Amino acid sequence: MVKLSKTPIDDKLADLRKEAEERDAARISGMENIPYINLRETPIETEALELLSEKIAKETAILIFKKEGDEAHVATRSSASEGYAKAKLLLEEKGLVVVPRIASISSIREAQEKYKSIKEEEMGGAANRIEIKESEIKERISLEDVEKEIGEIREELDTSKILKTITKGALSLRASDIHVEARAKNTEIRYRVDGALHSAGSIKSEIGARISSRIKLLSNLKLNIKDEAQDGRFTIYKNERPVEVRASIVPSEYGESLVLRVLDPELVGLGITDLGMGELDEKTVRRVIKNPNGMILTTGPTGSGKTTTLYAFLKEKNKSQNKLITIEDPIEYHLEGVEQTQVSEEDNYTFVSGLRSILRQDPDVIMIGEIRDEETAKTAVDASLTGHLVFSTLHTNDSIGTIPRLIDLGVEPSVLGSALNIVISQRLVRKLCPSCAKEKEPTQEMKENIENFLSSMPEDRRVKSWSLRENGDCKECLGGFKGRVGLFELFEVDERIEEILNEVEEDKNIINKLKKITQEKRMISLKEDGILKALNGDTTLEEVESIAGPIDWTVYKNRE
Structure with missing residues (x-):
């Protein structure tokens, strides 16, 4: 078999394509009024890469190339992209301020190769799953107990932990549905247990909005769409056993209303x-x-x-x-x-x-x-x-x-x-x-x-x-x-x-x-x-x- 090698012409064409991509990135930079960066000429910090996993970086088509104090400098094809919105949400949940830069997609992909030098366990992955241990689910919990736990939710808590608290309450009460409803002054949490809805307290509206974004992220829904209904599903891992959750999100007067249908297989294994x-x-x-x-x-x-x-x-x-x-x-x-x-x-x-x-x-x-x-x-x-x-x-x-x-x-x-x-x-x-x-x-x-x-x-x-x-x-x-x-x-x-x-x-x-x-x-x-x-x-x-x-x-x- 004859092995073909690249010719100078092939290299020249590749260079021309890269130059065209960089010009296109610079054009988008001007349109979005966000500085342009050429990642091929920019040092990539390992500490920055470790903020998100390689899997998330590739899914969202972004690259975190620099971390300076509480700032995360992020390269993206466009600040209007769904991928950038997801990455921004995850980084903000870590308490970081996102500083966007526009880069070409090919330079982002090339820079992502640097992940190979980092062990997977060292990277900060997105909380793409909710894990609840059996010991965390109380057999004889009352609605008052759940209401007390929800009442202790504070704005500085990680969104994943807040959502875990709410879902843990549902599993403990054997609820079929979780309602997260935006009100004028707050967001109300309600559980449907045995066909009847029960209020379990309220949280700040800002926290409610974060929960909505987190559910969208988990369910692979569009983060930037807030005026249309969206449906999806995600999985809770209850002692490593999957529990499917169907998510329904609709726009309401004061924000978004969420209903999460909990499909716990333990509740359906009936003869x-x-x-x-x-x-x-x-x-x-x-x-x-x-x-x-x-x-x-x-x-x-x-x-x-x-x-x-x-x-x-x-x-x-x-x-x-x-x-x-x-x-x-x-x-x-x-x-x-x-x-x-x-x-x-x-x-x-x-x-x-x-x-x-x-x-x-x-x-x-x-x-x-x-x-x-x-x-x-x-x-x-x-x-x-x-x-x-x-x-x-x-x-x-x-x-x-x-x-x-x-x-x-x-x-x-x-x-x-x-x-x-x-x-x-x-x-x-x-x-x-x-x-x-x-x-x-x-x-x-x-x-x-x-x-x-x-x-x-x-x-x-x-x-x-x-x-x-x-x-x-x-x-x-x-x-x-x-x-x-x-x-x-x-x-x-x-x-x-x-x-x-x-x-x-x-x-x-x-x-x-x-x-x-x-x-x-x-x-x-x-x-x-x-x-x-x-x-x-x-x-x-x-x-x-x-x-x-x-x-x-x-x-x-x-x-x-």
Whole structure:
């Protein structure tokens, strides 16, 4: 092989390119009114390089070439670049004043080679991850304890430590969401625990703005965009175990409002028994998911536990002889043994295209994050009819409403009867704290209402010994509640319902017919499941009504 060497002409062309780049850098310098520097003629201080890691320097396309007192002299292609904004934030968090200089990108890249002479552990890396040890998370912490820790946050503290304090509080309280909300005079911190928001104090607005910038940095969002909504995600390492956090940032009147959804895998590793279904409902579900094909849908509003239920079903089906594939938007929790894929508009990987690709992977079980449109609905139904067990979610108010919703999405009614196995409508209610819940004496009228209700229930659903309880308040809980339990409504498709679906083209009054059959079968509604759980002491009637709506006791007065 002939080895080609550079010619004088090649060297000359390279020099001309460098000169052109330097002229361009000088032009940008004039436009931005920031001094120009030629890094090829400038000494690079090792102490300056050590302020940020090589990885961060290359990601942001900057170079710190000099440190003088509390000043960090930074070379950048443009002071308007996203990379410079990130580097500036990180350096300012170290208490440094950033002095920018404009340089050519090629000279910055050449100067970055000097990092090779520095050991990685000597460099000051960006806090690109939040690490929390198990010992730092208190098992029996109260909201007051968290509020006290947040109240001790001071402006001189490192932003990473401040954010760690806030996230540590969320993990200790087992919060699902952290709200960081800009107000007129400060920034309020709130946690959503068991579905309810609780204030945990406030911090200075300046600190709130720093937290917003840090979240953007961690989530790879644009630091200089403050008038548009942005979504991203980052990872907390809880004793080296990853906990995903979804970040949503929107502009508000006094700054930016942040909501961080904490996706702790410890809170989703539930089996079917852990969901809180009644004994008969659990037996029904276990029987139905043994089917090798068909469709199982969960319905309810956002935050009603639909995904958690489907993950419990996946866990049940996750055997060595089964291949399970999901398509989600986004992947909320990572499940070992399950092939999980994520919707990506940039890559044109939608629920429809992803589902078609998945079907070519020879799966036994498919989970579709949500059925949103006609194509997804039809493809999911086709998959359930061709030997696959399909799990998915749908937004409807109750289980019966799934039928007209799927018909509206273009699914043939006659096909639905064969494809659909069961629809599970669900909500989540707060559970009473076992440490402080107390007995509640019902009025005579309430006693009569409850006896009428129980008399109307099927024999195998009646609570033989009931009592009402109410919430207390103690150090173990928040306002007398601890954890949540599901309310469930199961609509199983049988031969009678199939017959109705086959006749639907001639009879548009499908909802009334379906309701009549479910009443004859004595299907337990969401609200009725809630009443039974309240009579069992799991929650309160007031909590059931707040989630499932007012209870009309007169309905049960003369029902047999």
